[in-house]
Structure formats: C-alpha cells, structure tokens
Amino acid sequence: MSAAPGRLIGLGTGPGDPELLTLKAARYLAEADVIANFAKRGNAGNARKIVAGHMRPEVIELPLYYPVTTEIDKDHGDYVSAISDFYEESAKAVEDHLLAGRTVVVLSEGDPLFYGSYMHLHVRLSHRFSTEVVPGVTAMSGCWSATGVPIVQGDDILSVLPGTLAEDILAHRLSDTDAAVIMKVGRNLPKIRRALAQVGKLERAIYVERGTMENMAITPLAAKPDDIAPYFSIVLVPGWAAKPGESVDTSSQMAEVVA
Numbered sequence: 536m537s538a539a540p541g542r543l544i545g546l547g548t549g550p551g552d553p554e555l556l557t558l559k560a561a562r563y564l565a566e567a568d569v570i571a572n573f574a575k576r577g578n579a580g581n582a583r584k585i586v587a588g589h590m591r592p593e594v595i596e597l598p599l600y601y602p603v604t605t606e607i608d609k610d611h612g613d614y615v616s617a618i619s620d621f622y623e624e625s626a627k628a629v630e631d632h633l634l635a636g637r638t639v640v641v642l643s644e645g646d647p648l649f650y651g652s653y654m655h656l657h658v659r660l661s662h663r664f665s666t667e668v669v670p671g672v673t674a675m676s677g678c679w680s681a682t683g684v685p686i687v688q689g690d691d692i693l694s695v696l697p698g699t700l701a702e703d704i705l706a707h708r709l710s711d712t713d714a715a716v717i718m719k720v721g722r723n724l725p726k727i728r729r730a731l732a733q734v735g736k737l738e739r740a741i742y743v744e745r746g747t748m749e750n751m752a753i754t755p756l757a758a759k760p761d762d763i764a765p766y767f768s769i770v771l772v773p774g775w776a777a778k779p780g781e782s783v784d785t786s787s788q789m790a791e792v793v794a
C-alpha cells in the first residue's frame with residue numbers, strides 16, 4: 536500500500552538574524568522529515584545557516600544547487616533553459632519525498648513568496664499536495680529596522696525595484712515614487728548610484744549590506760567610497776520626510792546607527 540502523500544511547507548527564515556525566525560517556522564523545522572534548500576554549489580546557503588540551530592540531527596537534507604548563478608546573463612537562452620530544467624528536477628526531487636509521505640520543508644531566505652526561489656516549487660507542486668507557506672521577515676524590513684530610519688508614512692508610495700533593471704527604467708521608477716527599496720544590488724551598484732544621482736535622490740539613499748547578520752554594514756550610499764557590494768545588499772530610499780523638490784539628507788538620522 537502506498538503512503539498518504541506528505542506536506543509541502545515553504546518556510547521563510549527571515550533575513551539573517553536567527554532570532555527573526557517565527558515561532559511557527561521553528562515548530563515546522565522541528566517536525567520536518569526533509570529540509571530542502573537552494574544554494575550555490577560549495578556553499579551551505581544563508582537560509583540553512585539561519586535555521587541550523589533548529590534542525591534535528593536525523594532530518595533528511597535535500598540541497599538544491601543552482602547550475603548557474605551570475606556566470607551567464609539572466610536573459611541569455613542558456614541561462615533560461617538551465618534554470619528551468621533545474622526547477623523541474625528540483626520539483627521532482629521534492630515530489631518523490633512527498634509521495635513517500637514525508638513532510639518537506641523548503642527553506643527560503645526572507646519571505647518565500649517575495650523574490651524567493653521556493654515559488655518555483657510552489658507553482659509546480661502546491662495544486663497536487665497539501666501545502667502551507669510560512670511568511671518570513673523580508674530583507675527590506677530587516678534592513679530598514681536596522682537603520683532606524685522610517686521608510687514610509689502617511690500617503691507615501693513605496694516602490695520595490697530590482698537593481699537588475701536597465702538604468703533608464705530604474706531612473707524613471709525612482710523619479711515616480713516617494714520611497715524605494717532596491718534589491719539585487721551586487722554588481723549593479725554603479726548603475727543604481729547613477730540612476731539615483733540622475734533623479735536627485737542619491738543623498739537620501741542608504742546602503743545596507745548583510746542586514747541583520749553579524750557582519751552587517753550600514754552607510755549613506757553617497758559616502759560609500761567604492762562600488763563593491765555582496766549578493767546580500769540592498770539600497771533604501773526613505774520617503775517619509777521628502778517633500779516635492781526637496782532633497783532630504785538621511786545621514787543625520789542614521790548617525791547613531793553607523794557610529
């Protein structure tokens with residue numbers, strides 16, 4: 536007789552500080568038969584590090600290693616086909632455990648349905664298996680909390696922009712919003728800096744690297760002397776004190792945090 540199908544849990548781990556894990560996430564980690572996580576080959580993965588203290592020693596681990604990360608342009612046909620095959624194979628590997636009746640927790644740094652790779656498994660499996668998504672503290676929320684600078688208030692509009700966008704699109708979107716969060720900074724930082732300068736918002740921008748992690752760094756972007764940024768970096772453009780035509784210097788607001 537075949538086993539009753541197991542459960543799929545997409546689990547948000549928060550941005551880095553293990554204390555930002557939810558109580559529900561901790562409970563599901565303790566109950567999991569299988570813990571799957573996406574990672575770059577040769578690297579345990581940030582999400583796996585965040586939850587390490589909550590994993591049972593006997594849990595089955597299912598690392599899902601990306602075949603490519605930044606070596607090939609994301610719009611190149613080779614990248615698109617390699618990554619789509621990879622998500623198909625990953626879904627199949629998870630499905631095998633679900634069919635054997637196991638509860639599979641898929642780790643997702645931050646929140647699973649917010650730019651998270653988990654969603655590629657979710658769309659392939661959630662209509663066939665019992666599924667739950669456990670929300671997590673997003674990187675942007677962890678980062679703006681760490682700076683202590685309010686991001687939006689009142690009628691402010693917040694735009695979340697991937698730093699991978701073309702410079703003219705970034706500049707256009709930045710000009711048409713009160714506040715912004717720019718994700719996926721890394722090698723896009725010079726372009727992001729130029730786009731912010733073009734629309735007069737560079738002085739307001741705050742750069743946060745490895746937000747909420749032990750080696751976090753926060754600096755006004757205009758004061759950052761280089762354009763070197765790790766994968767885990769974000770740019771915040773607070774809107775709360777901005778009035779049309781006025782340039783707001785956030786550096787005094789965050790002076791204590793940086794000191």
Ligand SMILES: C[S@@+](CC[C@H](N)C(=O)[O-])C[C@H]1O[C@@H](n2cnc3c(N)ncnc32)[C@H](O)[C@@H]1O
Binds near residue numbers: 647
């Ligand atoms: C694929 S997205 C994942 C977002 C995540 N699911 C969330 O809820 O925030 C990865 C991007 O999130 C940002 N990010 C994630 N964790 C971060 C952290 N601890 N500090 C700064 N940026 C972070 C970076 O911009 C990174 O390139």
